[in-house]
Amino acid sequence: MTTQAARATDGLRITGLVKRFGDRTVVDDLDLTVHPGELVSLLGPSGCGKTTTLRMVAGFLAADGGSIEIEGKDVVGLPPERRPSAMVFQNYALWPHMTVFKNVAYPLRLRRLPKHEVTDRVEHVLGLVNLLHHRDSRPATISGGEQQRAALARALVQEPQLLLLDEPLSNLDAKLRVKVREDIRELQQRLGITTVLVTHDQDEALSMSDRIAVMNGGRIEQVSAPDELYTDPRTEFVAGFVGQLNSLPGRLVGGRLVPEEGLLTGVRPEDVRLIPVDEPGASAAGHAPQDRLRGRVVRVVPRGAFHELVVEVEDRTLHSLAVGQSLPVGQEVYVDLARPLLFRDGRRLQER
Amino acid sequence: MALPPIVLILVFVGLPIVTALLYSLGHTGGLNSVTATIAQHQHVATSWWGTLDAYREVLTNARLQRDLALTVTVTVVSTVAVMLVAFGIALYQRLSDSRLAKALAVLAIVPMFIPVVIGSWAILLFYSGTGFVRTALAQIGVEGPVWAYTQTAIIIGSVWTSLPFAVLMISSGVQAVPDAVIEASRDAGASLARTVWSVILPMATVPVIIAATFTAIGVLGSFTVPYFTGPNAPTMLGVDINNYFSSFNQPQQSVVMAFVVFALASVIGAAYVWANFRTAAKAVR
Numbered sequence: 001m002t003t004q005a006a007r008a009t010d011g012l013r014i015t016g017l018v019k020r021f022g023d024r025t026v027v028d029d030l031d032l033t034v035h036p037g038e039l040v041s042l043l044g045p046s047g048c049g050k051t052t053t054l055r056m057v058a059g060f061l062a063a064d065g066g067s068i069e070i071e072g073k074d075v076v077g078l079p080p081e082r083r084p085s086a087m088v089f090q091n092y093a094l095w096p097h098m099t100v101f102k103n104v105a106y107p108l109r110l111r112r113l114p115k116h117e118v119t120d121r122v123e124h125v126l127g128l129v130n131l132l133h134h135r136d137s138r139p140a141t142i143s144g145g146e147q148q149r150a151a152l153a154r155a156l157v158q159e160p161q162l163l164l165l166d167e168p169l170s171n172l173d174a175k176l177r178v179k180v181r182e183d184i185r186e187l188q189q190r191l192g193i194t195t196v197l198v199t200h201d202q203d204e205a206l207s208m209s210d211r212i213a214v215m216n217g218g219r220i221e222q223v224s225a226p227d228e229l230y231t232d233p234r235t236e237f238v239a240g241f242v243g244q245l246n247s248l249p250g251r252l253v254g255g256r257l258v259p260e261e262g263l264l265t266g267v268r269p270e271d272v273r274l275i276p277v278d279e280p281g282a283s284a285a286g287h288a289p290q291d292r293l294r295g296r297v298v299r300v301v302p303r304g305a306f307h308e309l310v311v312e313v314e315d316r317t318l319h320s321l322a323v324g325q326s327l328p329v330g331q332e333v334y335v336d337l338a339r340p341l342l343f344r345d346g347r348r349l350q351e352r
Numbered sequence: 353m354a355l356p357p358i359v360l361i362l363v364f365v366g367l368p369i370v371t372a373l374l375y376s377l378g379h380t381g382g383l384n385s386v387t388a389t390i391a392q393h394q395h396v397a398t399s400w401w402g403t404l405d406a407y408r409e410v411l412t413n414a415r416l417q418r419d420l421a422l423t424v425t426v427t428v429v430s431t432v433a434v435m436l437v438a439f440g441i442a443l444y445q446r447l448s449d450s451r452l453a454k455a456l457a458v459l460a461i462v463p464m465f466i467p468v469v470i471g472s473w474a475i476l477l478f479y480s481g482t483g484f485v486r487t488a489l490a491q492i493g494v495e496g497p498v499w500a501y502t503q504t505a506i507i508i509g510s511v512w513t514s515l516p517f518a519v520l521m522i523s524s525g526v527q528a529v530p531d532a533v534i535e536a537s538r539d540a541g542a543s544l545a546r547t548v549w550s551v552i553l554p555m556a557t558v559p560v561i562i563a564a565t566f567t568a569i570g571v572l573g574s575f576t577v578p579y580f581t582g583p584n585a586p587t588m589l590g591v592d593i594n595n596y597f598s599s600f601n602q603p604q605q606s607v608v609m610a611f612v613v614f615a616l617a618s619v620i621g622a623a624y625v626w627a628n629f630r631t632a633a634k635a636v637r
């Protein structure tokens with residue numbers, strides 16, 4: 001697939017990227033391709049190297065190895081001002097001594113565009129992010145959400161070949177975050193900008209991305225579409241990081257757990273079904289009672305549309321989701337585990 | 353609660369200023385009578401508010417005019433030099449974490465711990481006819497300059513003594529500019545030089561102005577450096593004030609010169625007040 005033609009149309013192609021701080025390898029032989037117009041999230045826990053990767057793409061950090069191509073052009077040797085990317089910083093990094101208009105106009109002024117063109121383009125972009133009424137405000141006088149949009153406008157006005165977003169929503173309150181992430185996604189799709197989004201928030205990644213690259217310890221564990229990532233995780237880490245996972249040692253054989261060295265079974269909470277032992281016909285369903293996992297409800301956590309039930313099975317706890325009717329605490333239940341994910345030494349074994 | 357400090361300031365700052373002002377206008381009685389009995393060449397008040405004769409004498413004296421010009425020149429040149437060097441060091445320290453940058457910043461602070469008299473003598477010896485500079489240059493067959501007892505030595509000494517405070521002040525301002533706003537500027541397409549001009553300098557304006565006003569006022573009224581390292585004539589007003597007061601026994605002329613320096617300092621002080629006002633205005637938001 002890596003023909004010259006395919007290369008040229010790639011938005012961003014990272015190959016074998018390495019970064020070391022001292023003797024610590026923070027980004028370890030990382031490969032990632034982002035197609036034109038696509039939004040790919042780098043998702044991973046804090047400290048896994050997401051920001052470091054993004055900063056190497058933007059040019060703020062020198063890579064210790066590997067190549068970074070934007071629209072087919074290697075940018076590794078270029079300083080940030082010569083790269084065709086634009087970044088939205090986590091804390092927005094607006095210039096406090098300039099008005100919103102001047103912040104957004106700055107990149108265009110640097111390009112020595114005629115004054116009327118600068119004004120037109122800045123006003124157009126401020127319109128896109130709905131900030132025209134604050135064109136003459138200083139950053140300190142507008143809200144966090146508005147600052148975020150000003151920072152986005154400053155990146156968009158450059159019409160970059162690649163848009164880089166580093167945790168762009170982490171400084172917003174929960175409600176605004178949901179709205180802004182929809183706004184950003186809508187704008188990104190409308191303008192068709194190739195985008196890399198860094199986040200540690202799986203909801204953010206799942207709701208905004210075309211594809212998600214899950215990072216762990218400086219490496220990418222899996223790159224998949226959001227749905228696939230959840231239903232078809234390729235490693236135990238991905239399964240555990242994206243969505244909730246009950247991890248049980250051993251493998252499931254006929255409804256019971258059979259211990260086996262190096263094997264681990266993961267079950268999503270919605271795949272944990274609880275059947276009260278005193279329910280008529282409970283024992284008749286499926287296997288014989290002695291072959292079934294049996295447990296007791298120890299906690300019920302209301303989650304709005306559903307309940308999360310914590311069940312003690314033998315000496316471990318499982319999480320289960322119950323839509324509609326919940327079960328009382330103390331209820332003895334049979335536990336049926338559906339759609340198990342089997343891992344050997346952290347890697348998925350069978351396809352589902 | 354605020355009363356004791358106010359009284360203290362009125363007695364120890366306000367009262368001397370008022371009596372000195374009255375004396376410069378020729379009011380030789382009252383608190384000024386003791387000074388006035390032994391002073392020479394006094395101008396005595398001719399109307400109820402006094403006389404400007406003493407000011408006229410000082411400001412029309414050709415020698416003092418030259419000294420005033422020298423004072424202003426030294427102040428302007430030294431302040432500009434201090435600002436350039438201090439901003440350069442602060443910037444270097446901000447943008448590089450090399451040892452050299454750190455060493456330079458520490459070195460710039462050292463004069464703060466050396467008394468001005470000792471520093472002045474060191475500068476004098478360094479640039480004297482038989483000093484280090486000429487001796488070292490002579491080794492390679494070059495005739496070095498003699499800067500001891502020249503205006504240049506005063507400027508070098510003024511820069512030397514003013515640099516530590518300016519470096520501390522400006523460094524703290526430049527250091528407070530976050531990485532992200534600098535990177536955002538580069539990301540937007542600005543070179544490093546353009547980033548310094550359009551982002552770092554404007555964001556450090558207030559400390560730069562404060563450092564500049566303190567430096568200028570300090571140099572303007574300096575005595576030790578010009579007294580030790582400068583020429584006998586022309587010299588700076590600080591030295592003249594001392595000469596007129598203790599050698600020539602003309603305290604009234606001294607006081608007049610002091611008010612001239614004070615007037616110049618007030619103009620500079622206005623910049624300082626304006627900078628502080630800007631800070632306060634920002635804090636309110």
Ligand SMILES: Nc1ncnc2c1ncn2[C@@H]1O[C@H](COP(=O)(O)OP(=O)(O)O)[C@@H](O)[C@H]1O
Binds near residue numbers: 044045
């Ligand atoms: N300049 C640096 N010097 C040394 N270590 C660093 C530096 N920047 C980041 N690190 C380390 O590299 C690791 C990855 O950091 P980062 O990329 O910021 O993680 P993330 O963005 O995924 O939370 C962290 O352990 C961090 O402490």
Ligand SMILES: [Mg+2]
Binds near residue numbers: 050051052167
């Ligand atoms: Mg980060």
